[in-house]
Amino acid sequence: MTVPSVIDVSAxxxxxxxxxVLRGVDLDVERGSVLALLGSNGAGKTTLxxxxxxxxxxxxxSARVAGFDVASQPGKVRESISLTxxxxxxxxxxxxxxxxxxxxxxxxxxxxxxVADDLLERFDLTDAATRRAxxxxxxxxxxxxIAMSLVADPPVILLDEPTTGLDPQSRAEVWRTVRAxxxxxxxxxxxxxxxxxxxxxxxxxxxxxxxxxxxxGTLVELAQLLxxxxxxxVEKRPTLEEIxxxxxxxxxxxxx
Numbered sequence: 001m002t003v004p005s006v007i008d009v010s011a012x013x014x015x016x017x018x019x020x021v022l023r024g025v026d027l028d029v030e031r032g033s034v035l036a037l038l039g040s041n042g043a044g045k046t047t048l049x050x051x052x053x054x055x056x057x058x059x060x061x062s063a064r065v066a067g068f069d070v071a072s073q074p075g076k077v078r079e080s081i082s083l084t085x086x087x088x089x090x091x092x093x094x095x096x097x098x099x100x101x102x103x104x105x106x107x108x109x110x111x112x113x114x115v116a117d118d119l120l121e122r123f124d125l126t127d128a129a130t131r132r133a134x135x136x137x138x139x140x141x142x143x144x145x146i147a148m149s150l151v152a153d154p155p156v157i158l159l160d161e162p163t164t165g166l167d168p169q170s171r172a173e174v175w176r177t178v179r180a181x182x183x184x185x186x187x188x189x190x191x192x193x194x195x196x197x198x199x200x201x202x203x204x205x206x207x208x209x210x211x212x213x214x215x216x217g218t219l220v221e222l223a224q225l226l227x228x229x230x231x232x233x234v235e236k237r238p239t240l241e242e243i244x245x246x247x248x249x250x251x252x253x254x255x256x
Contacts, residue, residue: 006031006156006187007052012061014047021047023211024061029204031155034178034188036202038195043208045191049160052189053083066155081156082149090144092134096125099133099144103151119147123177139170143177150181157181159190163197175200 007029014022021044029035039045050056052065054074063070066080090099097116104112120126123143128136133144142162149157159178163171171194178201182188192198198205199219206216215222 004031005029006066007035007189008064009048009052010062012048012051012063013059014044014051014056015059020211022051022058025208025211025213027206027213027216029187029189031187032182032185033203034182034190034201036198036205037189037191037208038193038198038205039191039208041193044211045208046160048208049083049158049189049191052077053081053158054078055083079152080154081158082152082154083158083160084146084149084162085160090133090136090141090148092132094133095130096120096133096136096144097129099148100151103148107152109152115151119150123147137170138166139173142166142170142174146174146177146181150186155185156187156189159188161191161193163192163194171197 005028007027009025009027012022012025013020025044025048027035027037027048037045037048047056051058052063052070054070054077057071065077068076068080070077091102094102097120100116100119101112104115109115117126117129120129123146125140125144125147128140133141136144146157146159146162162178163174166174175197178188178190182203190198190201202219204216204218205222206213208214215225
């Protein structure tokens with residue numbers, strides 16, 4: 001049985017003056033899945049995210065999010081999504097709870113206090129609820145940012161390079177959060193430059209290059225594009241990230 005697409009992009013084009021950034025992008029994301037959009041700097045990843053979030057108008061083609069057209073139904077699209085950019089948009093003067101209550105009130109959500117407390121518990125931030133967000137670690141600040149984006153429980157979340165600048169432990173915290181979102185039925189479109197991030201999180205991976213999606217598939221499907229591998233004995237050495245996490249362990253501050 002085919003799973004319906006929650007994000008459906010067809011032949012989307014976008015130019016800035018004489019610079020053609022998107023040259024006919026086709027993309028779909030299934031409900032409750034994580035799609036990682038890869039591409040080098042300037043490939044157009046953020047431009048596509050901005051079109052899907054109605055911050056930019058497309059020049060040609062069509063795009064629908066949660067069944068709504070981004071051009072003709074932008075209000076409905078905004079009600080169905082949340083966008084988290086490369087930098088956490090928390091108010092560092094407010095406490096974690098105050099940040100969440102503020103967003104809940106702005107979105108006219110009933111019982112803002114209860115919603116805030118539920119999200120603090122969901123994102124393991126209850127113990128830090130009354131601390132100013134400016135005292136949070138990078139991973140905690142990013143988790144609070146994602147929690148704020150989920151105040152109205154949108155079915156689609158757009159994450160534009162959410163772990164940029166984070167240390168390995170904070171990245172791992174965000175990864176667990178994103179995976180939990182998808183497991184709970186949220187559809188996630190994730191842009192990233194970290195290949196290991198895509199490997200860890202994505203159900204499908206799409207590569208945007210020179211304005212077009214040139215590859216779209218599961219990690220297994222993408223691996224089949226390469227020549228058959230030969231079997232060799234290789235001594236496996238731990239990665240630097242594995243060494244860092246093993247050495248730091250519980251002494252790295254964790255969720256502090």
